[in-house]
Amino acid sequence: MERVAFLVDESGTRVDCLLNPETVRVTRLAGVRPRHAADGRLTGAGLADDPLVFTGGGRTELVLDLLFDVDFVEAQVRPDDVRTLTAPLWLLAENSATEHGWLRPPLVRLVWGKTWNVPGVIVAVAERFDAFTLTGSPRRSWLRLKLVRVAENAEAAQEGFADELATASTPTVPPGSAVVATADGAAEPGWSGVRFDLLAHDALGSPLRWRLLAEHNRISDPLSVPAGTALAVPPAVAPAPTGGQPS
Incomplete structure (x- = not known):
């Protein structure tokens, strides 16, 4: 398992997690939608596909499976309930920030190693508990989280991608083998x-x-x-x- 962190831009708060398993699912949805008429979706007789509208922009989503366990807490006093550790992530999915007069989730950054620094908002959280105590308090949590990257212009996104490539680690297999x-x-x-x-x-x-x-x-x-x-x-x-x- 790898350690990842979420940094809240406004407050500087850091939420540490364990990534389990060591995979991240990334989905890119382009700015494309079916063309509609006043009375519904527009279709064309004889066309193999529906007419499309290219709106620009798009949506990049990251889904992470995280693990929390009170036994992994590196502190002298450990919490009895794992929800003490996961509550900050639930709060990040609430509309607690304001932008142009509208409520929105706070901006966070997914930080993992030297190559992942993704700004976005948490739009969905789901949690499964186990390892309950006799009093009913869960000690372990399997949490799935969806992060949507915030809007960036194409130039900034390309620069970020180039930075990820530039920070490649040393190959474990020698060249020519x-x-x-x-x-x-x-x-x-x-x-x-x-x-x-x-x-x-x-x-x-x-x-x-x-x-x-x-x-x-x-x-x-x-x-x-x-x-x-x-x-x-x-x-x-x-x-x-x-x-x-x-x-």
């Missing part, structure tokens, strides 16, 4: 179960460099690479790519 693809958990239909982004992290120091690894091995579909395949590691890292992770 090979890395073996292994399946990670149960595979979904159409997916071999191989995490190509993790292969890129081992081979090139960053999961965002998956495209370089794929091009070097002449792989057109990274999601279909069979487990056990040996992939050659490029002898040197080329200039940072501009694409995201495979989807």
Whole structure:
């Protein structure tokens, strides 16, 4: 498990968490919607797809599974109820801030290591409790949280992406050797179960460099690479790519 933190911009408050498992699901929704007429959705006879309106902007969502346990608290006096630890995250999903006269959730930043610093608002929290005491107090919490990134212009978003690529770590596999693809958990239909982004992290120091690894091995579909395949590691890292992770 990895430690992550949420920083509240207005107050500077820090909420520490354990990321469990060590994965983050990121979804990007482009600014596209079906075209509507006055009496409902507009469709066209003979068209293969509905007409669309390109509105610009979009929505980037991050879903994290977090773990809280009173036994993990590094303090002399530990709380008896894990809800003492998770309450600050619930409060961050409340409309407690004001912007232009409207109530809104407070702005927070997801901070994880040196490469994740995502500004956003928490729009959903769900929590499951276990390890109850005799008095009914839960000592452990499995919490799922959804963070929506706040609006940034395209230039700022591109700069942030370039910064993430620039802070790549040292590869664990030496250049010119090979890395073996292994399946990670149960595979979904159409997916071999191989995490190509993790292969890129081992081979090139960053999961965002998956495209370089794929091009070097002449792989057109990274999601279909069979487990056990040996992939050659490029002898040197080329200039940072501009694409995201495979989807």
